[in-house]
Amino acid sequence: MSLSLPIDADANELLRRSPLALVVAMVLDQQVPLERAFSAPYDLGLRLGHQPDARELAEYDPDELIEVFAQRPALHRFPKAMAARVQQVCRIVVDRYDNDPARIWTDAPDGATALARISELPGFGKQKAQIFLALLGKRYGVQPTGWREAAGEFGRDGVHVSVADIVDEDSLVRVREHKQQMKAAAKAAKG
Template structure:
């Protein structure tokens, strides 16, 4: 099993250390990756850890909702929409505690210590609060490409995100690859706008 020994997703060494060693932090970072810059999203778990004094599904689930909203809202905010995202983070934490005993790795690890097949991992991710199909596929690709989760059929289950290239956060390993992924995303948005405009004509 090969892994990228140290993740580079936020560009902040301490935040990336947390993401590297704590799969729940990685799961939360992926949850936050919408409507803000990718590296800002993956800085979120470290901000929470600094303010809470610890980082675990159990600890986050135990905080009173209004207190957790304030924690996420404190400048620099965890997300552009700290109120709604605070609720999603706590919902995700509760799901991991209730369904997986607080152990995120059980999403992709079978009882015999091997990996659950890729399509099953995708289904489990999609069942989590805040995880739609696209987010689930990107996270599966991140597990396969950088965390050594060589589950059977993971590339096929991840769709285009499982391919080589610069399509998502799963392909980010340094500042250069982050820039290339951002270019790919911007090009895709421009193409979608052009197609919509042409259809309008």
């Protein structure tokens, strides 16, 4: 039970085994296709010549990290902002979780605490934090008491509303259709 996206097999494998790669992918999962966001941690490692840990990214020269993010093809459409955000998240991982991003959720006694910890990460609003908690619960077996309730609609079984629900090409299509419907509804509500 883990995430399997239509991306390079090595990128998928990295997401399966590296909590940091998973956190970085979620940080980058905004305003770019999810395939790009979830491939970026692997591509970052290729550019650096190895997979970095949180401490290395936290201490990386900010201007040099921006250059790494901006190399073509850029790791994100906003490489400067996203390099800075990844660095902020990594500093929290180093300072609060002893350089171990998995402790954000493994040390949480319940779903509400895990959600609160995820929500404290830069770039993780309520919805993104709930999606990440649902992803951890549904694809990685991280299921502290109350995780589904804390994840809200994203924690439900049998839905296709986020990356947490993608298991194959069909579910990817269904998640994309749901997102398009939500965007259309939001646009119509604005008038």
